Amino acid sequence: MQPSRFVQELIDIVGERNVLWDDYDLRLYEYDGSVDRALPQAVVLPESAEQVAEIVKLCNRASVPYTARGGGTGLSGGSIPVAGGVLITLVKMNRVLEVDLENLRAVVEPGLVNLQLSEAVAGNGLYYVPDPSSQKACTIGGNVGENSGGPHTLLYGVTTNHVLGVEVVMPDGELVEFGGKALDLPGYDLTGAFVGSEGTLGIATKITVRLVPLPEDVRTLLAVFNTVDDASATVSEVIGKGIIPAAIEMLDQMALQAVEASVHAGYPEDAAAVLLIEVDGLRDGLDEQAQAIRDIAEAHNARSLRIAKDAKERELLWSGRKGAFGAIGRISPEYYVVDGVVPRTKLPEVLEAIAEVGRQYDLRIANVFHAGDGNLHPLVLFDGAIPGELERTKEAGAEIMRICIRAGGVLSGEHGIGMEKAELMGELFSDHDMEVMLKLKAALDPEGLANPGKIFPTPGRCVEIPRRPLAGIGW
């Protein structure tokens, strides 16, 4: 098969080895970490910002939509090309361009894998804070797209708090820089507006981040509870007492059982919930903080408490949490990760309501989540081979979202809206709220070719996603 003229033009920009266009190759790019899929017509792997700009300009000339993709680990379908078109995969732009030790900044390319940044600066006693559990596979560009969090973002903040500047190929094809190494530059905070915009406002080609000194020491506690309420009350009181740990993660019983079946982290399988709490920083005072947390947990009927004695035990305790999603695979063929946030004090009633959804829809739901900031991750277990079960699962997910909204929460804490929740936006925001948000889109992407079909509901979407006319291109 001969490449079409459009594909040939892509090849002219990035070279033959960096364009995929036959059906077999394209199939590998039709999904991300979520449950949806859609096929691109071409995949390009640019090696420079200039190439990205040329690709975007080409798409503009031909009126073809394009979608940026990093590691493809997103959980809301952010990098799925819903409207077809070109998938711009940034994994070949994966260099650390600069480490500025004096100013505690790094400048990186978007395709750099999250963990590799921390590894690159560890020798200098530094790290990059946001640590999604997917950090071995997700990219900094994808993190910027989704404003990703992670277990250790409770005290230190999420991606938006650590990204200070971006170089972006704008939808008009121009390369421009927002922000930079210094804080509070004149003008609108377009870096802030760009982070979390899910690839709909342009493509980041360079990212300036904050580096942070590694903690000198750490204390990791595992507190075991017979009721979820006691665990939740412990979370609220620890924070209310002014101790903000680096992380507070919760796993409920079903999650514990799954973890023990695969990872053997030493979690009790018969408990209702465990909390994994970590305090870090300067060595001085850490024991006092750990003790204070211990006292609070005990006052809330913790049935046992364990403080990791050494790095090895700490690793073990964390392996259970970090491997939790994967472990669910042991007890179910598939699972659907729901991401929602509620005010911390609402956790007990919201968790109860989620359990009720499980009963109502006859689906098992496990909870593994960032309890400290009220960021829930109910994992709905299902079997896609059973007709109708995926649909029922998605409905249960939507129901859980409604519970979050009623509790004063929002639709996503860190995975984004993507295509998954676009239709639910109207249940949280008024049409007018969304119109105002879309002014930003209209200002920066008037043609609407940058990752269409994401974040906001598409009118008439229930029938079919309106496809941009791709006719005449001859893919």
Add this chain to the structure above:
Amino acid sequence: MIEQVDLTTLETELKSVAETRKPDGAEAEPWSVGGVAPALVCTPSDPESLGEALAACDRAGAAVVPWGGGTQQGLGNPPERYDVALVTTKLDRLIEHEPGDMTVTAQAGMSLSELQSTLRAHGQWLPLDPPVLPGATLGGALATDVSGPRRLKEGGLRDLVIGTRAANVDGRVSRAGGKVVKNVTGYDLNKLHVGSLGTLGILTEVSFKVAPLPPADRTWYCAFEDPKSAGLALSKLLWLPVSFAALDLVNAATAAELGLSLEGAPWALLARATGFGPAVERQLSEFRTGTEARQGADTVTLAEQQAEGLWSGYLEKAAKRRWGEDRLTCRMALYSAEQGAVAAAVAGVGEKPHIWGHGTGALFWSAAVEAAGRAEAVARLREAAHQAGGRLIVENRGKGGTGLDVWGPEEPSYEYMRAIKRQFDPRGTLNPGRFVDGI
């Protein structure tokens, strides 16, 4: 082409939605910005009528200056046009504070100090210590993106604001963000409002993350002969795994007002540590060794009350220089490690300047300068900031300083800022001409 504004009709319309006055002469003076006084002052009592008033102005082609406490109206260029001051101070209610959630929501016209005292009663605070004058409102603080020494550890408004409601020029009030501490649901318009100088909409309500008051809070300082060594000590101290609450570089003129004795040394480094007692003590010892290694003098420890007085005095004086007195005050946005060198470079500009900087890389220069010499002073300061990779904003132009280049040269990103402004405020109703690049 700007059509003539029909103020009589507008006045009637505004009166039908909110308290509206037509100040004249001396009465209008307090509402003037950059020498321009408004024809009307409108003070709505709820967000909806504020929206209606804004829409009425927009329809009439009248230019609006959103007005909070009116304490920082000196920032930015003088408005190109100015017909109506739209005052937010009646929107001053606390909407929600659930201490267990460590979040708070209040109307944008509430004063910052009132919010702080509400939170303090629960052992919490909005972790922001901006030098502002009494009466500064939440909305005004956001629009001007003010922060103080403690931005170093606690973050700035861009990090603390989790939700906003704003009246748009079409009169409707829309919201973005939420009341939870972690959120990726729709575009983060909160970020656009922070530092936008009220050019996109008028904030009516803000939600913040709050923090517990720290159990321990200590302050020290150390004198330096050379600002570069002080700067080096500062950047080295930023390498501690627990951030200092504040690390400020001040010159002798600034230190003298605070009653600090530097024994003739021209510079000092002030440090504040907050948190758990043992960690705070450790930071003291790190400060001592860190400053000694860079030729700092002996570290002086302040008693608790003395420290409190020091910081409040420092902020008060900074607020007056930035927003009150008739003088020239500039803020430089620098890389933290460049601060010492830039401080040294700008010490020679002007007569007896006050120079002070926060550990975040915000460095301030302030002096009384004759109107005729201000442009040259600004140019020299800006040159020093740009040479170090930074930028400079003129915060206080002083009386008669209307011709100064407040925001500095155009940047390529401004094209996109203009595009955003056109979408949010197509007729240029809000604060026309005051922001970067004539926005």
